Amino acid sequence: xxxxxxxxxxxxxxxxAIMIVSVLIGTAIAPTxxxxxxxxxxxxxxxxxxxxxxxxxxxxxxxxxxxxxxxxLDGLNWYGSKVSSDLRKLLNEKNRNS
Numbered sequence: 001x002x003x004x005x006x007x008x009x010x011x012x013x014x015x016x017a018i019m020i021v022s023v024l025i026g027t028a029i030a031p032t033x034x035x036x037x038x039x040x041x042x043x044x045x046x047x048x049x050x051x052x053x054x055x056x057x058x059x060x061x062x063x064x065x066x067x068x069x070x071x072x073l074d075g076l077n078w079y080g081s082k083v084s085s086d087l088r089k090l091l092n093e094k095n096r097n098s
Contacts, residue, residue: 005074008067015063022056 030049034041 005070008070008074011063011067011070015060015067017060018063019056019060022059023053026050026052026056 026049029052030045031042032045032048034043
């Protein structure tokens with residue numbers, strides 16, 4: 001991302017935050033207690049962890065992708081306005097010379 005748009009920066013921050021928080025939540029909810037008779041055991045449920053982390057990764061990438069789209073549209077808007085102003089200058093010069 002070149003010159004940064006504020007909205008795009010917020011979306012990138014949200015995307016990264018979503019990814020980090022999803023890994024932390026997955027780590028927090030993945031340990032499960034198993035009771036076998038009188039024995040209590042805690043196991044790490046990899047399925048719960050990867051499901052949570054993967055869904056957070058997909059959601060975070062969605063926000064980062066939206067930020068890229070916003071950056072591209074902002075760039076097109078900037079170049080479009082520059083071309084429009086240059087075209088107006090050329091047309092004004094042409095009308096003066098005629």
